[in-house]
Amino acid sequence: MSKLSFLPAHVLSEKVRKGELSFSDITTEVIAQLEAKDKSINAYISRRLEAALEEAKSLDESLAKGEDLPSLAGIPLAVKDNICTRGFLTTCASKILYNFVPPYNATVVEKIKKEKMIIIGKTNMDEFAMGSSTENSYFGTTHNPWDYQRVPGGSSGGSTAAVAAGEAIMALGSDTGGSIRQPASFCSVTGLKPTYGRVSRYGLVAFASSLDQIGPIARDVQDAYLLLKIIGGYDPCDSTSLPLPLPEEQLTGKVKGKILGLPKEYLSEGIDPKVKEIVEKAIKVWEEMGCVIKEITLPHTKYSVATYYIVAPCEASSNLARYDGVQYGFRNPEYTITGQNPVIDMMEETRDQGFGSEVKRRIMLGTFTLSHGYFEAYYLKAQKVRTLIKEDFEKAFQSCDFIVTPVSPTPPFKIGEKVSDPLKMYLSDIFTIPVNLAGLPAISIPGGFTEQNLPVGVQIIGKPLDEYGILNLGFAFQEATDFHKRTPHGN
């Protein structure tokens, strides 16, 4: 029998309502799992275990009194450490924010609190969400629960590892170029990147504002859908949030006749044969359900990495200008006076010591490509190519309902394998990046395992606002398979 901490939230909630379990049982079990595993995994940067247990007990009392509780009340949740939590450390896994305690909650955190979900702690990530392996953290690398020698993916690697290891039931992540979907694939959990604007970014520490989106990480598609409905919706505090209602339809798994587009560019060279095989098998599963498979083309795919690594660093260099050692966070008190303005001496040394090397690399890349004489050749050019990438999708969606692709070209790689070569790391984002550039919704679902028992995910990309469609296609897959129910060895 599965341990409690490996059951999905919708099952747990039902069990509590039937009187088979208490909220305290769930939180106690998740905490026990965290205490047993997190020394090896390092999914969390900070924890609030006692407070979590208190909240669970109080919810048990409310339930005993017959109070009506929201559907995800009492579910233990992990929150990525770039989402502001009032009065509770929010570091972005950076030395420059090592002591930052936000004076306000992100909108998604307000919504979670209103739902009476229980925050277990804040999860590890690549510093400022810049990375694909969770190795760029001031607080150490997170280890993949399926193989401790390997990365959990990134940047939301702490959130996906926590869910995979039973150290949380659900989690929040953020996705700028694949940071929810790629770690979801590496850890065998379900991760959704909603349409740009579906979820408020208020209180999400900004990395690349035209690409960032918060989304749910869960054990299955049903849970991801439940969490999306809680965190999503219009927010007056985020002028880019969409003033549109969220989907409400029930998941049916009815997908007969749906047309799945397979971009020929995505299953060609540079992809691990096992990943290819798993994606092809997944497609067979949908074909047997009556889906129609169609080859499509997204001809500008190969330009998406270059485009993204201009656009995102440009926005980052501007967003990260605020870390100057004056208003919050780290300040280097022992700066050298060079004879220029001493405030600038302080800022330059604070930033050089406060940021890790990947963040500095991207700040400099963005600063350079935005600087006088280079703006048109790099930034403006990239934004034009972004239009071409977006149009590729618009054309493709005229002849198909969904696009199915790998999430990452490889299974989880070894810790240390790619850190010394940034470009090699960037290239591993090729299948997830185009989705952010175009602002589309996409989901990663567990698709299978390699011979070494390493997880491989499958990505479903949808038309703008069609979260329901991609979730329902994922639901059909999870009704027919059990990959999402498997747990790492030793559990």
Place this chain on the structure above:
Amino acid sequence: MKSNILSEKDIEKVGKLSRLKLTPEEKELYLKQLSSILEFMEQLKELNTEEVLPTFYPLDLKSVWRKDCVTSSLSQEEALDNAPAKERGYFKVPRIIE
């Protein structure tokens, strides 16, 4: 050996603009890494984009307004809570004027 797209002078300048005081080792490392990344970006030149409009945002939202209503904001104390140095209700920075 292949020449780098960036020169040492470029890295000095970018470091300054980025407000990063780079060590000599960092300058050397970033010179190499940023040059190879920028070289990779050169592929975008293959595409003719003369007639293409840029996409700065994926949404078509225009003229976004919200209700103009008075709400509470952070107190001075809360706003200063995280400051590395403060004095009499101000953020404190190193002395600029002698």
